[in-house]
Amino acid sequence: MHVRLIDVAPSPSSGQSFQTLTLPRLAGCTPQDVRVSITDGRVERIDLREPADLVGMTFSCNNSRQAYRMADQLRARGVAVVAGGTHTTAMPQEALQHFDAVLSGEAEGGAWETLIEDFRAGRMEGVYRNGQSPSVSGLAPPRLDLLQHPERYLDFTPIEATRGCPHSCSFCFNSSIHGDAFRTRPVEEVVEDVRRATSRNLMFMDDNLCGKRGFAKELFRALIPLKKRLFFQSSLLMAEDAELMDLARRAGAQFVFVGIESFEEGSLESVNKEWNRLDRYKQYIQTFHQHGIFVSAGLILGLDGDGPEVFQKTLRNLIDIGVDNAAVNLLIPYPGTAFHAEMQRQGRILTEDTRRYTGFDVVVRPAAMSIDQLQQGYDEVLRGFYSPSRYGRTMLKTGMWRKPHIYAMAWWREPRRRTVRSLGRHINRRGGE
Ligand code: B12
Ligand code: SF4
Numbered sequence: 001m002h003v004r005l006i007d008v009a010p011s012p013s014s015g016q017s018f019q020t021l022t023l024p025r026l027a028g029c030t031p032q033d034v035r036v037s038i039t040d041g042r043v044e045r046i047d048l049r050e051p052a053d054l055v056g057m058t059f060s061c062n063n064s065r066q067a068y069r070m071a072d073q074l075r076a077r078g079v080a081v082v083a084g085g086t087h088t089t090a091m092p093q094e095a096l097q098h099f100d101a102v103l104s105g106e107a108e109g110g111a112w113e114t115l116i117e118d119f120r121a122g123r124m125e126g127v128y129r130n131g132q133s134p135s136v137s138g139l140a141p142p143r144l145d146l147l148q149h150p151e152r153y154l155d156f157t158p159i160e161a162t163r164g165c166p167h168s169c170s171f172c173f174n175s176s177i178h179g180d181a182f183r184t185r186p187v188e189e190v191v192e193d194v195r196r197a198t199s200r201n202l203m204f205m206d207d208n209l210c211g212k213r214g215f216a217k218e219l220f221r222a223l224i225p226l227k228k229r230l231f232f233q234s235s236l237l238m239a240e241d242a243e244l245m246d247l248a249r250r251a252g253a254q255f256v257f258v259g260i261e262s263f264e265e266g267s268l269e270s271v272n273k274e275w276n277r278l279d280r281y282k283q284y285i286q287t288f289h290q291h292g293i294f295v296s297a298g299l300i301l302g303l304d305g306d307g308p309e310v311f312q313k314t315l316r317n318l319i320d321i322g323v324d325n326a327a328v329n330l331l332i333p334y335p336g337t338a339f340h341a342e343m344q345r346q347g348r349i350l351t352e353d354t355r356r357y358t359g360f361d362v363v364v365r366p367a368a369m370s371i372d373q374l375q376q377g378y379d380e381v382l383r384g385f386y387s388p389s390r391y392g393r394t395m396l397k398t399g400m401w402r403k404p405h406i407y408a409m410a411w412w413r414e415p416r417r418r419t420v421r422s423l424g425r426h427i428n429r430r431g432g433e
Contacts, residue, residue: 001120002035004052008059008067009041013152016408017042021158021205022058022085024142029108031116036146043152048073054119057099058085061334061354068098075100080124082115087354089177090336092127102127105177106163109134133181136163141193154408156231157197158205161190161219165208167235169259170271170338171300171331174207182208184215191222201405204232211235213244220247231255231409236276239284249291255409256288257327260297263317266305271339282321289322294398294406296325301378303331307368311377315384324398325410326385329359330378 005023020040027036039046048070055074059067064087071081075098084103088095092104101124103111109130118124142160147153162185164178194202209232210216216238223230230253238244238256260281261273268274277284288295297318301310318326333340333349334357343349348365356363366374385391400406 001033001053002037002051003030003054003056003116004050005036005038005056005058006046006070007038007040007042008046008057008063008070010063010066012041012043012045016152016154018156018203019144019147019153019158021142021160024144024146024158025139025160026056026058026084026107026112027143027146028140029112031113034116036143038143038146038148040147040149043149046070048077052079054116055079055081057081057083059083059087060085061087061090061332062357064091064095064354068095071098080119082119082124084112086173086177087335090173090334092129096127101125104129106130106134108136108139133164133179133183136183136185137189139185139189141196144198155199155405156201156203156408157194157199159190159193159197159202160205161185161209162206162211162215164211165235166211167208167273167275168338169261169273170342171334172207173334173337175338176336182211184212187215187218187222190219191226194223194226194228197228200227201229201231203409204230207233209234210238210244210248213238213241217244217247220244220251220253223251228252229254229405231405233257233259235259236281236284239287240280245287245291248293253291253293254403255294255296255406257296257298258284260323261300262303262305263314264303264305264310267300267303267310268305270304271300281317285321285323294324294400294410295322296327296410297323299326299328299381300331301328301381302362302364302366302374304367306366306374308373308377311380315381318381318385319390324394324400328378328381328385330362330374331364332357332359333364 005026007020007023023038027038030036057067057071067083074081080100082101082103083095083099084107088102089104092102095102101115103115104127105111111128111130115124115128162183164182165174166182168175230251234256236258261276262268263278265278268276285295299314333343343364350363350365362371362375365371395401400410
């Protein structure tokens with residue numbers, strides 16, 4: 001039996017991409033007697049004519065329509081197709097209209113094996129899901145060897161040490177896929193994966209690597225002798241723990257992505273993130289810098305505490321606290337999140353067209369300004385932060401242009417695409433004035 005796994009993407013990137021862990025993990029937990037192949041649409045063209053007994057697709061919210069079209073085509077040719085991943089987990093019934101069966105949640109823990117067994121027995125149907133979040137001890141190694149075209153990937157090995165997050169910010173998909181369970185893998189198993197890594201650069205796929213400080217310390221301690229470079233996501237709170245920061249530095253921490261989200265108290269409260277300490281942002285960023293860690297900050301504009309003054313304030317504060325990079329997003333109501341349910345209840349979702357759920361279009365009616373104000377203000381923040389003269393100074397200060405891995409991480413596709421797009425919109429608007 002041959003299972004073909006496809007990562008659905010609109011078109012292959014012209015440059016290099018990050019290796020994905022999703023399908024190699026799924027391949028790892030596939031029964032050993034099944035032949036598995038992977039087509040990563042982010043780096044190669046997806047040819048639907050390639051033969052397979054069963055096709056499994058992964059996709060997120062903004063490319064779900066493309067995945068549905070592909071599944072429809074495959075089924076019209078008599079090929080069995082199943083779906084999994086974030087969007088399917090949130091919208092299993094929607095996905096079922098296009099797929100023979102869907103897997104909601106994580107694949108390990110029996111759900112994927114049962115689906116395969118049912119397929120073999122000719123009774124595969126409906127939604128497969130584990131009764132509870134599976135244990136992450138003893139996971140089979142990810143089949144990164146199945147990723148074809150190694151030259152099309154950036155020089156990072158994806159690693160996973162935890163699943164979930166101890167927090168539950170209402171806009172985040174985390175609690176819907178992982179429930180409330182924040183699980184950590186046995187440190188020695190993570191270290192085994194790291195020993196197998198082909199790159200010196202480790203990209204941790206965890207949403208909040210330092211969510212449990214005791215675990216993170218143990219992990220960093222174990223990684224020190226391996227002399228790797230670590231790139232990861234964490235909440236800002238890790239900067240409060242001097243021992244953790246010291247261990248992170250010694251383990252090779254180079255880059256952290258932190259969710260700052262907002263400089264407005266009311267906005268943080270509106271999404272269950274009031275534990276982010278506004279008054280300490282600057283101190284936190286300085287602490288990361290003192291440990292030689294480059295800081296990329298996630299920001300959301302259009303939250304309920306944001307009024308028309310939020311844009312200038314955000315830009316001023318971003319520069320003042322000294323973040324090295326900023327991933328600025330407009331609010332996205334991901335189906336399946338508490339935030340989506342609330343916005344739906346209030347009738348503020350402007351479109352169900354998930355192709356527009358990219359973070360650069362207004363898709364939720366703002367509470368305290370017009371849609372145009374929000375769109376233009378968002379563009380202003382991007383243009384201000386990434387203006388060549390200002391950002392050029394940041395690049396010189398951080399030396400990121402000499403560090404290709406930091407550069408790739410910070411500037412990889414999203415901020416670049418957004419800035420170019422916002423400039424484009426600016427030029428169009430001026431043209432129309
Ligand atoms: C790495 C990553 C990226 C990388 C992608 C690299 C890559 N392709 O791997 C980059 C930086 C490019 C990225 C970009 C974005 N990302 Co991202 N990303 C992640 C992250 C941190 C890790 C993904 C991962 O490897 N997880 C580990 C694997 C093992 O878990 P998994 O993917 O969930 O897969 C398991 C199950 O879901 C299931 N499964 C998955 N697919 C399938 C398919 C089948 C057939 C089956 C049976 C099972 C199955 O089996 C797996 C094993 O249990 C996740 C958060 C997270 N921790 O998962 C966010 C996450 C996926 N990203 C998210 C978002 C919002 C984005 C962006 C839209 C951000 C933005 N605004 O720019 C963009 C655009 C993505 C796109 N569609 O183009 C959201 C998705 C929300 C949604 N509903 O779609 C997540 C969940 C973050 C969050 N907490 O909200 N991302
Ligand atoms: S801290 Fe980050 S990963 Fe955790 S729930 Fe909030 S946004 Fe999601």
